[in-house]
Amino acid sequence: MASSLTPRNPYQRNENLGSARRGMGVKVTPRRNVLSAISNGEANDGASADGGDPPPPLPVVEFSGREDVERLLAEKMKGKSKTDFKGKSEQMSEYIKKLRACIRWFMDLEDGYLTEQEKLRSSMDSENTRHADLEARLSSSISELRTANLELKTLCESLEESLNKEQSDKLLAVQSHEKEMKQRESAEASRDQLLVDLERVTQEANRFSEQLKMIQDTNKKLQEYNTSLQQYNSSLHADVSKSGETISKLQKEKSAMMETMTTLKEHNSSLNSQLQASRASQQEAIRVKEELRKEVECLRAELKQVRDDRDSSVAQLNILRLELTKYKEQAGKSSEDCENLRVKLSALEETCNVLQEQNLGFQKEIAVANEKLKLADVTVIEAMTGYKEQKERLQYVEERLAYAESQIVEGQKLSFSYDKVFDHNASQEDVFVEISQLIQSALDGYKVCIFAYGQTGSGKTYTMMGRQGIDQKGIIPRSLEQIFESSQYLESQGWKYSMQASMLEIYNETIRDLLAPSRPNSFEMANGKQYTIKHDSHGNTTVSELTVIDVFSIADVTSLLEKASHSRSVGRTQMNEQSSRSHFVFTLKIFGSNEHTGQQVQGVLNLIDLAGSERLAKSGSTGDRLKETQAINKSLSALSDVIFAIAKGDDHVPFRNSKLTYLLQPCLGGDSKTLMFVNISPEASSVGESICSLRFASRVNACEIGTPRRHT
Ligand SMILES: Nc1ncnc2c1ncn2[C@@H]1O[C@H](COP(=O)(O)OP(=O)(O)OP(=O)(O)O)[C@@H](O)[C@H]1O
Numbered sequence: 214m215a216s217s218l219t220p221r222n223p224y225q226r227n228e229n230l231g232s233a234r235r236g237m238g239v240k241v242t243p244r245r246n247v248l249s250a251i252s253n254g255e256a257n258d259g260a261s262a263d264g265g266d267p268p269p270p271l272p273v274v275e276f277s278g279r280e281d282v283e284r285l286l287a288e289k290m291k292g293k294s295k296t297d298f299k300g301k302s303e304q305m306s307e308y309i310k311k312l313r314a315c316i317r318w319f320m321d322l323e324d325g326y327l328t329e330q331e332k333l334r335s336s337m338d339s340e341n342t343r344h345a346d347l348e349a350r351l352s353s354s355i356s357e358l359r360t361a362n363l364e365l366k367t368l369c370e371s372l373e374e375s376l377n378k379e380q381s382d383k384l385l386a387v388q389s390h391e392k393e394m395k396q397r398e399s400a401e402a403s404r405d406q407l408l409v410d411l412e413r414v415t416q417e418a419n420r421f422s423e424q425l426k427m428i429q430d431t432n433k434k435l436q437e438y439n440t441s442l443q444q445y446n447s448s449l450h451a452d453v454s455k456s457g458e459t460i461s462k463l464q465k466e467k468s469a470m471m472e473t474m475t476t477l478k479e480h481n482s483s484l485n486s487q488l489q490a491s492r493a494s495q496q497e498a499i500r501v502k503e504e505l506r507k508e509v510e511c512l513r514a515e516l517k518q519v520r521d522d523r524d525s526s527v528a529q530l531n532i533l534r535l536e537l538t539k540y541k542e543q544a545g546k547s548s549e550d551c552e553n554l555r556v557k558l559s560a561l562e563e564t565c566n567v568l569q570e571q572n573l574g575f576q577k578e579i580a581v582a583n584e585k586l587k588l589a590d591v592t593v594i595e596a597m598t599g600y601k602e603q604k605e606r607l608q609y610v611e612e613r614l615a616y617a618e619s620q621i622v623e624g625q626k627l628s629f630s631y632d633k634v635f636d637h638n639a640s641q642e643d644v645f646v647e648i649s650q651l652i653q654s655a656l657d658g659y660k661v662c663i664f665a666y667g668q669t670g671s672g673k674t675y676t677m678m679g680r681q682g683i684d685q686k687g688i689i690p691r692s693l694e695q696i697f698e699s700s701q702y703l704e705s706q707g708w709k710y711s712m713q714a715s716m717l718e719i720y721n722e723t724i725r726d727l728l729a730p731s732r733p734n735s736f737e738m739a740n741g742k743q744y745t746i747k748h749d750s751h752g753n754t755t756v757s758e759l760t761v762i763d764v765f766s767i768a769d770v771t772s773l774l775e776k777a778s779h780s781r782s783v784g785r786t787q788m789n790e791q792s793s794r795s796h797f798v799f800t801l802k803i804f805g806s807n808e809h810t811g812q813q814v815q816g817v818l819n820l821i822d823l824a825g826s827e828r829l830a831k832s833g834s835t836g837d838r839l840k841e842t843q844a845i846n847k848s849l850s851a852l853s854d855v856i857f858a859i860a861k862g863d864d865h866v867p868f869r870n871s872k873l874t875y876l877l878q879p880c881l882g883g884d885s886k887t888l889m890f891v892n893i894s895p896e897a898s899s900v901g902e903s904i905c906s907l908r909f910a911s912r913v914n915a916c917e918i919g920t921p922r923r924h925t
Contacts, residue, residue, distance in 0.1 A: 276318040285311055395810070402706065481617035488610045495603045502596040509589040516582040523575040530568050533561055615898045627904065629911040637895060641679055645691045651886055652692045655803055656699055656710070658814030658923040660752070662821070662880035663688065666849075666910070667892030668902040669792050669825025676890055677797075677822040678778065689799055689820045693770045696801070696818070707809035713802045714770055715761045716777040717744070719872045720795035721844040727777035727797075728760040746872065751924070752879045753817075764801075774799075794841045796848065796873050797822040815924045819880060823849070823873075826902070848873045853909055855881055860916040884922035889913050 276282060288308060290301045540558055633647055648663065655661045665673035679687025700710040716727040724744035745757045764770050781797060803816040824845040851871035858866040859882055868878045880887045891910035893903040 276315060282315055285315055398706065477617050481614065484610050484613050484617070488607065488614070491603055491607055491610065495600065495607070498596055498599050498603060502593065502600065505589055505592050505596060509586065509593065512582055512585050512589060516579065516586065519575055519578050519582060523572060523579065526568050526572050526575065530565060530572070533565055533568075537561055537565075612898075615900060627907075629907050631891075631910060631914055641676075641684060641686060641688075641691070644676065645688060648688065648692075648888060649695055651888060652695055652818065653699060654886060654921075655801070655816040655818040656696060656703070656805065656814075658805070658816045658925050659921055660817045660819075660879065660883070660885035660924070662819040662877065662885050662887040663890070664819075664821035664823055664877075664888075665890040665892060666823050666852075667825060667890075667906050668894055668899060669827040671825065671892035671894045671899075671906075673822050673825065673890070673892050674793055676892060677820060678774070689774065690767075690771065692818065692820065693801070694767050696803070697767045700805075703805075707807045708805050709808065710803060710805045712764050712804070713761050714764045714773055715756070715759050715800045716773065716798070717756060717759060718781055718795040718797050719848065719876070721841060722848065722872055724756065724759075724872060725780075725795070726758075726760050727780045728762060728773060730760065746876050748878060752883045752885075754876065754879055756876075761802075770801075793822060793824055794845070796824050798876065813925060817885075819877075821877070823852075826906070847871065852877075853912075856909075856913050856916055859918060860912055882918060884919050886921045887918060 285308075288311075290304050290308065293300050537558060540561075635644055651661055651663070665677050667673050675687065677687050677689055679685045679690065696712075700708070700712075703710070714728075718725050718727055724746075726744065743757065744759055747755050747757065749755075762769075762773060764773070777797075777799075781793065781795065799820040801818040801820075803814075803818065805814045805816070806812070826846060826849050827842060848871040851867065851874050854867055854870065855874045866882055868874050868882065874881070879885055889910065891906050891913075893899070893906055
């Protein structure tokens with residue numbers, strides 16, 4: 214109760230009380246007379262006792278709060294002196310009046326409180342009722358909310374599930390969108406290509422339609438011509454019977470020719486044996502000639518000696534004769550002297566006779582030596598004539614052999630098959646068009662190897678390098694132009710390429726760096742460098758210490774090619790003024806990365822101009838040339854051994870038998886795209902070499918080397 218009434222506690226501060234009084238309208242006024250009745254009772258008692266007047270009304274004392282009450286309680290009774298009981302009594306009765314007024318104030322306050330309590334109770338009851346109502350409504354709404362919450366939770370879970378599903382669908386959609394974008398990009402690229410093709414095809418179509426018009430005109434003319442031909446045809450029919458006879462005659466001739474061919478084959482083998490014999494006798498003649506030459510030299514030396522001896526003897530004889538005449542003149546002067554002189558003279562005459570005899574002997578010897586010399590000269594001339602004859606005969610035999618070989622080719626109807634054959638009318642452009650796709654794949658990350666094989670002077674260097682002039686450019690410069698143009702075009706699709714070039718030659722089984730900054734002809738070891746070929750596990754080939762140069766444009770590579778062609782070993786042979794005496798290997802390493810897709814590729818382009826094969830006998834090589842030819846033939850034969858071993862599927866392929874085959878190992882037996890050109894000479898005298906080259910090329914064509922792999 215106290216606590217609930219605390220705000221209206223009369224002991225509260227004045228302002229609270231003030232407000233309470235204002236709020237509840239409590240005012241301490243003498244409304245009830247309970248205390249006054251008590252006090253009046255006392256007074257009444259006195260009055261009744263006195264029978265006097267009713268007590269005077271209580272003075273109005275206003276209490277505004279606790280402080281007033283406390284002040285009242287603290288009041289003390291003070292008289293004028295200790296014995297002033299009257300004063301003290303008056304003071305006391307005053308004080309009692311105040312106390313009564315105070316009690317009344319409390320009673321009024323209590324009444325207020327009671328009324329207020331009543332009111333509060335009733336309002337509490339009504340509040341309780343409202344509260345119970347509210348509670349009931351609240352519990353019902355709580356249960357409703359719980360149900361709703363459960364429903365919401367279920368809804369939330371299902372929404373989460375559908376959200377997850379939506380997100381995974383979205384991821385898939387994004388992936389498929391990316392894929393579609395890529396497909397679209399490639400489709401756009403192919404569309405661009407197709408547009409270019411379309412333009413070209415449209416131009417061609419226009420050209421064709423013009424041609425068609427021309428053909429239609431021609432056709433009209435031909436129809437007219439046909440009518441005239443039909444007339445002519447009837448006359449020809451008459452000739453057909455005659456031709457039938459001619460055909461049977463020709464068939465007879467053909468069988469005769471076949472017989473001749475058989476005879477020729479036999480003749481060929483006999484010519485071969487004759488050739489061997491001629492070579493043997495030629496060797497013998499050369500040996501005899503050499504012996505005779507030495508003998509003649511000896512005889513000439515002897516003859517010179519004899520002539521010198523003779524000349525000195527004649528000179529001695531003349532001196533003796535002069536002395537004799539002198540002595541004869543002096544003989545008359547003194548007889549003593551004369552006797553001495555006679556003795557001397559006879560001695561001198563003896564010497565003179567001996568000398569004369571000797572002279573005669575010498576003259577005879579000189580005559581014999583002269584005879585021998587004449588004989589030797591005749592023998593030498595005979596030997597020279599024999600040698601010349603032998604040489605002519607050998608030439609004749611070789612020509613017959615070439616002719617017989619060409620006859621054999623015609624007779625055997627030799628046929629070979631290749632991916633593509635270019636005749637002598639094919640231009641450099643025609644050749645390049647065929648291989649341009651292969652070159653392109655180096656940019657896509659493939660290893661590409663192209664090499665030219667063939668007899669010396671057959672056009673390998675012309676095919677690979679070409680000559681000065683726009684139309685004369687060979688495969689190497691054209692490939693590089695295409696690579697740089699394509700890499701620039703691919704930049705628009707996010708591709709960035711970097712390239713490195715190196716060039717080497719293999720000369721007499723020795724690697725030479727054609728881009729070495731020092732002397733261009735520096736040999737392996739000679740400049741202290743060891744060029745060692747190495748293959749790593751990824752099939753990448755490196756040559757240690759070889760100069761590798763970063764190239765950024767076609768101009769860079771052109772200047773390097775010029776430098777290399779000046780450094781290359783070239784010599785004159787019977788078959789070619791400017792014969793390449795080494796295998797030339799050009800390597801371009803290509804690194805590409807796409808900044809859009811993050812893809813990286815690594816391609817290699819190997820372009821190789823092999824040294825020409827040639828028969829030792831035909832080459833007429835001697836000295837260093839002979840050594841070069843032997844080295845070239847040896848490495849080419851190692852190349853054919855490797856290719857045949859691969860074609861047969863041998864377990865062991867002899868790659869290490871030559872530097873050329875070891876360098877080309879990944880191209881011949883790995884995952885690269887490899888193409889070989891075989892060049893043949895149109896000359897009839899080269900038919901034997903051409904057959905060998907064609908046979909080799911058809912074996913190469915049938916050779917399965919492996920599956921090309923893209924290096925990404
Ligand atoms: N198709 C061609 N058109 C015009 N000239 C050609 C053609 N092929 C080759 N030649 C010329 O023939 C000569 C010999 O050719 P090239 O030097 O290319 O032969 P090679 O096979 O490389 O010989 P080697 O093996 O001796 O080096 C050169 O002068 C060359 O220009």
